[in-house]
Amino acid sequence: MFDRRQQMTSQKPLHLKTFLLILVMVIAGPLGNAFLGKGMKHAGKLVIWPPSDALHTGLRVFGTGSIWLGVASLLTFFLANLLVLTWADYSFVLPASSMGYGVVALLGYFMLGEPVSPLRWLGIAIICLGVFVVGQTSPRSPQRSQRSLESS
Amino acid sequence: MLEAILFSLIVVAGTGGELCVSRAMKVVGEVKDFRPLAIARVILRAMRVGWLWAGISMMALGFFSLLGALSFLNVSFVVPVTALSYVAGACGAVFFLGERVSPQRWAGLFLVTVGVTLVFLGNR
Numbered sequence: 001m002f003d004r005r006q007q008m009t010s011q012k013p014l015h016l017k018t019f020l021l022i023l024v025m026v027i028a029g030p031l032g033n034a035f036l037g038k039g040m041k042h043a044g045k046l047v048i049w050p051p052s053d054a055l056h057t058g059l060r061v062f063g064t065g066s067i068w069l070g071v072a073s074l075l076t077f078f079l080a081n082l083l084v085l086t087w088a089d090y091s092f093v094l095p096a097s098s099m100g101y102g103v104v105a106l107l108g109y110f111m112l113g114e115p116v117s118p119l120r121w122l123g124i125a126i127i128c129l130g131v132f133v134v135g136q137t138s139p140r141s142p143q144r145s146q147r148s149l150e151s152s
Numbered sequence: 153m154l155e156a157i158l159f160s161l162i163v164v165a166g167t168g169g170e171l172c173v174s175r176a177m178k179v180v181g182e183v184k185d186f187r188p189l190a191i192a193r194v195i196l197r198a199m200r201v202g203w204l205w206a207g208i209s210m211m212a213l214g215f216f217s218l219l220g221a222l223s224f225l226n227v228s229f230v231v232p233v234t235a236l237s238y239v240a241g242a243c244g245a246v247f248f249l250g251e252r253v254s255p256q257r258w259a260g261l262f263l264v265t266v267g268v269t270l271v272f273l274g275n276r
Binding site: 043108115125126 | 218219220222223226227228229230231232235238254256257259260261262263264265266267268269270271272273274275
């Protein structure tokens with residue numbers, strides 16, 4: 001009885017925490033990719049041979065502020081992903097975070113001025129739907145679930 | 153041609169890296185103690201597993217391929233195409249980790265493939 005009451009009172013902050021972290025994932029992941037895209041467009045031609053030129057290319061790429069902003073955003077995404085997976089189901093996090101594909105297209109369009117054709121929007125919507133369907137399946141394969149049942 | 157090579161590297165090396173890390177963590181075993189010292193011991197144990205280093209190297213290759221692709225392609229094109237890693241991940245899980253994938257999951261992965269094909273066609 002006490003456990004159930006405690007669970008009921010602790011459910012609301014948990015929902016809020018989950019929502020906030022998924023929001024961080026949906027924004028930070030695409031934002032990181034958008035910053036990487038912006039930085040790489042400004043880094044100029046990538047020459048990787050001979051090795052001395054590869055070093056110069058590396059210094060030029062990692063001397064761009066946008067690249068570091070991108071890396072920081074992607075690290076934020078990974079951290080939020082790891083944290084939310086410690087209590088939320090993978091099958092919930094995966095489809096929820098698939099909205100990031102839509103956000104990256106929006107950022108490409110509004111932040112980087114990329115042309116996004118209607119066919120690409122449709123493709124992105126179908127990818128989100130596909131990830132949603134994947135997320136509805138059990139995170140454990142039937143064989144493994146059976147084995148874990150047998151061992152318990 | 154360069155586009156195809158970079159996308160293959162992003163999807164195959166990125167997913168291969170994750171599968172190798174997953175295999176390394178299975179060798180290490182389930183983490184039951186979450187105290188900082190215990191987690192540090194788990195990390196040290198994982199660092200002695202060859203699969204972890206193979207995984208990290210492949211993930212780094214995938215990341216640099218992503219940077220290469222973003223240097224001349226639009227981010228709204230590159231990122232949705234990387235969703236193919238779900239398909240590569242499922243195939244890798246079947247052949248490399250011996251997992252079974254349900255028909256519903258294959259259906260979802262088919263939708264992802266259709267979506268990526270449309271994104272490709274929308275770029276022409």
